[in-house]
Amino acid sequence: MASADLAVTIGAIKMKNPVIAASGTFGFGREFGRVLDISALGAIVTKGITLEPRAGNPPPRLWETACGLLNSVGLQNPGLAAFIRDEAPRLAACGVPVIVNISGDSLAEFCELASCLEGVPGVDGLEVNVSCPNIHAGGRPFASDPEAVYRVAAAVRRVTGKTLIVKLSPNVAGIARTAQAAEMGGADAVSCVNTYLGIAIDAERRRPVFSRVFAGLSGPAIKPLALRAVWEVASAVRIPVVGIGGICSPQDAIEFLLAGARAVAIGTGNFISPMACLEVVEGIRSYLEERGIRAATDLVGRARGHAGHTAGSHSDEAYVYEPKERKAEDDFAAGKGRSHGGEQ
Numbered sequence: 001m002a003s004a005d006l007a008v009t010i011g012a013i014k015m016k017n018p019v020i021a022a023s024g025t026f027g028f029g030r031e032f033g034r035v036l037d038i039s040a041l042g043a044i045v046t047k048g049i050t051l052e053p054r055a056g057n058p059p060p061r062l063w064e065t066a067c068g069l070l071n072s073v074g075l076q077n078p079g080l081a082a083f084i085r086d087e088a089p090r091l092a093a094c095g096v097p098v099i100v101n102i103s104g105d106s107l108a109e110f111c112e113l114a115s116c117l118e119g120v121p122g123v124d125g126l127e128v129n130v131s132c133p134n135i136h137a138g139g140r141p142f143a144s145d146p147e148a149v150y151r152v153a154a155a156v157r158r159v160t161g162k163t164l165i166v167k168l169s170p171n172v173a174g175i176a177r178t179a180q181a182a183e184m185g186g187a188d189a190v191s192c193v194n195t196y197l198g199i200a201i202d203a204e205r206r207r208p209v210f211s212r213v214f215a216g217l218s219g220p221a222i223k224p225l226a227l228r229a230v231w232e233v234a235s236a237v238r239i240p241v242v243g244i245g246g247i248c249s250p251q252d253a254i255e256f257l258l259a260g261a262r263a264v265a266i267g268t269g270n271f272i273s274p275m276a277c278l279e280v281v282e283g284i285r286s287y288l289e290e291r292g293i294r295a296a297t298d299l300v301g302r303a304r305g306h307a308g309h310t311a312g313s314h315s316d317e318a319y320v321y322e323p324k325e326r327k328a329e330d331d332f333a334a335g336k337g338r339s340h341g342g343e344q
């Protein structure tokens with residue numbers, strides 16, 4: 001039997017297979033590099049990088065739930081300069097495309113991160129984390145306003161020639177609209193989704209578990225929700241979708257491809273088994289070869305032919321996002337909400 005073609009392309013990134021290690025669950029590949037061959041992955045996404053180093057939130061930062069994990073890490077990271085000095089040269093030699101996840105609290109910060117990373121060897125793409133709070137919008141996450149997502153994507157697009165992926169938050173009223181805003185802003189792809197906001201309460205101490213109350217839920221518990229988000233987003237945009245949320249097995253990954261994802265990323269699954277990414281690569285290969293399917297790309301969106309009338313499509317008027325006229329950042333920053341501050 002002919003061997004299946006697993007290769008997929010996201011923007012300018014040619015991946016040997018559709019399996020990516022998700023941001024924040026794979027560090028900078030150092031520890032995982034000791035137990036698995038990182039070059040066998042499709043790509044890796046780094047932990048979220050900010051301009052300055054961040055110590056993160058006080059403990060506890062992780063809390064197990066039924067079939068899931070709540071985290072409130074608080075974007076602990078060494079900062080941009082240390083990343084470029086200590087991590088990027090090693091990552092450049094790993095033989096795998098590297099996507100750097102960036103978090104800013106203003107358009108200016110996102111742009112500075114993107115332009116400083118522009119000439120760094122071994123950085124193939126940027127994943128823009130729009131779940132972080134916008135200081136010019138009272139701390140409301142960028143993701144909560146499609147206009148803000150459009151502006152971030154457009155601003156970063158102007159300063160980077162690298163593959164630009166916008167990572168969507170599921171904690172919004174209409175994720176398809178946010179995805180369209182990212183596409184209109186010039187994103188090459190969207191990744192879908194970040195964690196779902198949740199809370200844990202300590203009944204003995206009669207108080208919230210996390211210092212910032214809200215935390216991000218990930219793992220198998222969110223898989224059906226993330227699949228729905230991918231389905232809706234793939235209906236609304238023409239750029240590739242990277243499916244994320246509770247993927248632990250080859251079957252999970254294949255379900256996301258069938259729903260419309262061009263590639264998948266594995267997060268919490270890496271904590272359950274450090275070999276999860278590689279097992280998923282091999283499982284997708286077997287699935288294709290056992291069924292005589294030529295290529296992984298042949299699976300993308302194949303479940304969609306069976307959609308009922310509730311499933312979105314390009315012609316759904318409700319999903320058409322039009323960016324407003326460009327204004328100064330402060331003009332649209334009228335929000336009164338406060339940062340939940342709980343994710344990652």
Ligand SMILES: Cc1cc2nc3c(=O)[nH]c(=O)nc-3n(C[C@H](O)[C@H](O)[C@H](O)COP(=O)(O)O)c2cc1C
Nearest residue numbers: 022023024048129193194218219245246267268344
């Ligand atoms: C401990 C932890 C840290 C994370 N850190 C980041 C981060 O820095 N930036 C980001 O965009 N997403 C971050 N995420 C979100 C994951 O990349 C992923 O979108 C989410 O966990 C859902 O996928 P999963 O169910 O496979 O874990 C983090 C998730 C976890 C569990």
